[in-house]
Amino acid sequence: MDIIDRRPNPHGKNIENRQRVLARARDAVQRAARDAVASGKLREVAQGSAVSIPSDALHEPSLHRVFTGGSRDIVLSGNKVYSRGDRIQRPPSSGSAGGGAGEAGEEGGGEDSFRFVLTRDEFLDLFFDDLALPDLVKREITTTESMSSSRAGLSNDGAPSQLDLSRTMRYSMARRIGLRRPKPDAVRELEARIAELEAGTDLTLALHDELAALRHDLATALRRLNRVPWIDPVDLRYRRYTQTPKPSTRAVMFCIMDVSGSMTERMKDLAKQFFLLLHVFLERRYKRVDLVFIRHAEAAEEVDEDTFFNDPRTGGTIVSSALHEMIRVQQDRYASSGWNIYVAQASDGDNSASDTPKSCALLQTRILPAVQYYAYIEIVGSGAIIRGETDLWRGYKQVAETMERLVMRQVAEKRDIFPVFRELFARRAEASP
Incomplete structure (x- = not known):
């Protein structure tokens, strides 16, 4: 079977x-x-x-024989077609033995x-291999799902890969000494002496008694060798590990999205796709990161994830309302002394002319001093070149010139999201997840 x-x-x-x-x-x-x-x-x-x-x-590097030089003897067993000096043509690439490019080309790959x-x-x-939250530092140790293995002594059973050989041999030696297991050198000396006496022709009575005693000692030693093994299961010692909580940092990401009437459905979709990618990135790379979702039109509100991504809303635009809401939530729940604070804001840059200075002042005096990183993504439309820079972009740009924690990027189409995301969260030399 x-x-x-x-x-x-x-x-x-x-x-x-x-x-x-x-x-x-x-x-x-x-x-x-x-x-x-x-x-x-x-x-x-x-x-x-x-x-x-x-x-x-x-493909891996490999060594190949060079057939352009040297002398070789080749035997083609069972050959009835070719003679010495004939050239054997290579089979066509489209053949069944070739596989390769011909077949791939038929499928359209080339x-x-x-x-x-x-x-x-x-x-x-x-x-997400080369991405990380910038300037993440340890604030306070908190309960986390992250665990690490740490040594927890020895045990008598375990996986073979965790066998502690030095400890095992130490216990084996102590056991053999305690049980008086004869050493191999002592056994060889007895065998050599017995062979020497047996080779003699004229043995005195004393030598006969010595030979009998040596044979008895050798038999006893051999029995002890068989009864006392070199390694016994009681000697085995395995390294034991236990899972212990691993201290980690605490971080919060504020996601601020403009849902006002100036944001077309295409713009809102681009902003949502950026935040979805950010959400997956944070869930994958970090065990202890809170997400706060804030959306705004003429007024701002904190919402849950489902409302943030799916619930429609429209209205006028007052960006400072979202910044005030972000400051309120941060002061109530996320003290800057204990949390790494990050902000990602997406907007089309359309804002009330009188509100832009207020927003820039809030950003410069109250938000940026308390956060680790602030990413502003402006969703631009097809008329962005004609319109030029928005008031909000110009205001944020002046703040960014003096405060490096504010980073600004523009997104016009779906294909721009991934390069912009990687630019914003590329791992820096000092960053560590």
């Missing part, structure tokens, strides 16, 4: 090979993953995806590619 195991990955034995493939093709997979996200829906980012990478991304199905964790790790 034949037993065939058809499971795709029994007992996880292929995980190490999978990780090696990902490491070799990391850059290619990262580019393919970002392209896959750019062509799909952001709500599906966290569900994993299948990506295709060029086959040459998996190149061989390698299709790799990434798990959810692998996909997000690759997509």
Whole structure:
């Protein structure tokens, strides 16, 4: 009877090979993953995806024989067609043995590619690998889901990979000494002396008694060797680890979105896609990050996630109302002494002329001194070139010239979201997740 195991990955034995493939093709997979996200829906980012990478991304350096020089003897067994000196033509690439470019071309790809199905964790790790919240510092230690392994002594059972060899041999030696297990050198000395006496021809009575005693000692030593093993299960000692809570930093991200009448549905969709990507990034990379959603028209309000992304609203535009709401929530729940505070604001830049100076003053005097990072994304339309810079953009730009914590970018189309996002949250030399 034949037993065939058809499971795709029994007992996880292929995980190490999978990780090696990902490491070799990391850059290619990262580019393919970002392209896959750019062509799909952001709500599906966290569900994993299948990506295709060029086959040459998996090639490893190897040594090849050079056939242009040297002398060789080649034997073609069973040959009835070719003679010495004949040239053997290469089979056509479109043949069944060739595979390669011809077949790929028939499918429309033009190149061989390698299709790799990434798990959810692998996909997000690759997509957000080089991103981080800027200037994240430890404020207060708080309860977190993050755990770390720490040494917790030794145990008598465990995984073979955790065997503490030095401790095991120490206990083995102590046991053998306590049980008086004869040393191999002592046994060899007894055997050598017995062989010497047995080789003699004229043995005195004393030598006969000595030989009998040596044979008895050798038999006893051999029995002890068999009864007292070199390594006994009681000697085994394994390193034991326990999961302990890992101190982490606390951070809050304020998401501020303009939902006024000047924001067209296309602009609102672009802003929502940016915040969706930011949401997935924070959930994946950080265990302890609170999200506060604030939307505003002529008045601002804190809302839940579903309302922020789905509930329609319109009206006039007063940006300072959102900044006042952000300050209120921050002072009530997120003291700057204990929290890393981040803000991401999306707007079309259309604001009441009298309100822009108020917004800039709030930003410069009350918000930026208390936050780690403030990202302003302006959603521009097709008429942005004719209209030029908005009042809000010019006001924020003056603030940004003196305060580096404010970073500004513009987004005009969907394809701009990912490059802008990576510019805003690219890992810096001093940043650590």
